[in-house]
Amino acid sequence: MSAMMLSCVFPIPSEITERALALCHPRDVASFSQTCRKAHRLVYRSPDPYLWRQLFLLFPFDDPRQMESVFLGDSHFNWRKELLRRMEAQLIACRKNSKLEDLLRAIDTFVSVVRTAAPVAMGHERVSSPNLLWVVDVLQSTNMLRSPLIASEEGNQSLARLRSYLALTLDEYDEDDDEGKERLKLIWMRSRYQVYDLRNYHQGNAWGPFTTSGEVDWTHIESIINVISLNLYDRPSLWPDARPRCGLEATRAYSAPGTTARATGDWAGVEGHWRRYVCFMDIRDLFALNYDNGGRGLQDSTYFDNLNFPDAARLIELKLTLIDAQAIPDIYTLDRFPNSPYEHYPTLYFTGSSWGMPGNEATVIGSVTMSESGVVRWRFASVSDSCIKWSSEGIQIGSIASAFGVIGTWTGVHHDRADPVGPFWLYKVEDDHPSYMRVHT
Template sequence: MKRSNGIPSLSPEIIEHALIHCHPRDVAAFSQTCRAAYQIVYHDRDGYLWRQLFLSYPFDDPRESLQGLRRYTPFDWKGELQRRVLAEAISHSPLATPEELTDTLETFLDVVRTASPVTQGYERVPSQSLLWVVDVLQSSNMLRSPLFDHYNTSQNLAHLRSYLALTLDDYDEDDVCGMEWMRVLRTRSRCYVYDLGNYCRENDWGPFWKNGCVNWVHVESIINVLLSNLAELSEPSLIDIRPPCGLEATRAYSAPGATTRNSKDWPGVEGTWARYVSFLDHRDLHGKPSRACCGID
C-alpha cells in the first residue's frame, strides 16, 4: 500500500498546532497550497485556530474587556484579526488612500476601546493591544501623514490623538522638525480653543456638536493647549499635578487606586477634587493678533 505523504498524512490538530506559531499572513499563504490546507484554515468549526492566532499576535483577550463581558454574540476572531493586520499594513503603505487611512484609524480606536481593564495586583502590566497600537503608530509615523493636512475635518484622527495626548509627539532639543510641528500644533489648537465662536448654547458651551455628540477636534485642541501649558511649569510643587497620559491611561480602572476602590464608587467620585484653570496669556495677542489667532508668521 502506498503511504501518503505531506499534509493529508497529518491530523488537523497537529497542523493547527503548527500554524498558531505563524504570522497570519503565513497562515493565509499556507491555505493556498491545496484544498486540504484551505479547509483547515478557513473552515475551522470551533474557532480554535483563529482564536489562538489572535491571542498570540498578541492582543488582549476581548472576553475580558468591559465590552466582552456584555457581549451576547460570539467574537469574530478571524474577521477581527484580519481587520487589524490589514490596518497595520495600510498604516505602513505609501500608497494608502485617505479613505483607507480613515478606516485604519477606526480600527485603532476599536482596539483602544476594547483593551482589557486594569485588575488588582496587575496594575503595572500593560495592555498588549495598546502596545501594538503605539508600536504601529510609531513605526509608521502615520499620524503625520501628508494626507492628513486637513486633519481638522477628521474626527477619527482627533479622537485617536486625544487618547494619545501628545505622548507620541516628544522631540529632542536638536529636533528642529519636531519643535516646529509642536509650535504649529499648539498655535492651531489655541486658535480653536480660544475662538468664542466655537461656544454657544446649542453645543452646551463645550466640545460638542449640536446633536450632542463629542467634537473630538475640539477635545484634542483642549488637551494640546493644557498639556503644552503644563510642560512649561517650572515650579517643582506643580509637577505632580500633571495627569497620566497615553493609551494606558484610557484603560478601565487605570486611575490610581481604582482597583481597590469601593465597588459602588466605580467612577471615583469620592475623595478630594482639585480644579485647575488654564487661560490664554493675552500678552501673546497684544500687537500680533494675526500670529496668535491664525498661526501666520
C-alpha cells in the same frame, strides 16, 4: 508547500494541525491556506474558532472577553475578522503611498483596539496591555500620523480621537530639532484658536466639547489636551510633581489610582482625591480675540504670536463623595443627565470640596453618566458663598475610571456674553497623596 509535504500534513488530525498553525504568524497561516482546497477549508471554514482565537491571543492581543459588552458593541467576537482587520491596518500604516480612505480605515481600527484594551486588574496594575503596546509600536515605527494626506483631513473625528488618546506622546523632539519645535508651535496656536473661540460654545452643544447632535467633538477634545499639555510643557518648574498621566496606558479602564478596589456602586471611580488643571486667557484678550472689530483675532493667524504671554494655568485639588440623587441641593440648577441606558452603569451624583489658591475654596456638585456611545460624561458646578458660579462639561478619556482622567471646558453658569471660558483636565490621585496646594502655599 510541495504535494509530498501536504500528504504528510493531512493524515494528521486537524486538531493537531490547528495547534501547529496557531504558533505561526497570521500571514504564514494565510500562505498555508492557499496551498490547496483542504488547507483553505481548514483555515477559513472550520466551524470551531479555535485557530483564529489562538492566533489572535498569541499575537498577542488582549482577550476581548475581559471587556464589558458596552465597549465591544457585539457580544459575539469574530476572531478572524478582527485579526485580519488589524493586520490590514498595520500594512496600511507601513505603506508609503496609502490612499486617504485606507489611512482613515486604519485609524478607525487603531481607535477600536485602544477602546477594547483589557481593564487593569487588581494586583496587576503594572502589567501593560498588548493592545496598546501594538498600537504604539505601529505608529512609532511607521510615522503614519504625519502623513500629508492625514494632515489635510483636519475634520476627521477618528483621527482627532486617536491623537487625543496619545496626547502628544509621539510628538516629542530633541532640543536641536527645529522642525519638531515649529510643529508643536503650530499645534499650540491652532489648538488655542479652537479652545478660545466663543462661537464653539452655545446651548446646542451644552457649552462643552460636543457637537449639536450630542456626540463628542474630538477635534475640540484634542485641542483642549494640546493647550493644557503645552502650557505645562512650557512651564517645567511649575507643579513638576503634579502632572497628569497621559498616553495610551492611561486610557485603560480602572487605571486611575485606587479604582481597582473602588467601592460597590462606584462604577466610575468617583470617590477620592482629584487634581484639576484649568487654563484661561486674560478676559481682555479673550474679548479682543472674539469681539473687537468683528472678532479680528479669529481671522488673524498671527494673533497668538503677538501675545507676549501664554494663557494662565491654575492647579485645583478636590475631594469627591457620592451622594443619592435625592440629596442633590436645590442650588444645583444645571440640567441633570437622563437615566443611563445601561443597567450596570446608573447615573451617579457626587459632591465635595475644592481648593486652590487661598480664597478660592468651593463646593463641587455634579453627576456622571454612561452615554449610549460608551463614553463616560461628567457634568459639575462650583458653588461658593451660596452661589453657583461655574459649570463644567467633560468626558473621560478612554475607558471607565481611566488614569488619563476627564477633559472638558468650564464657563460661567449663566452663560452670559461676558462670561469667560477655558479648558480643564481633571484626574484622580492617590488618597494618601500630599496636598500640593496646602503644602506649597
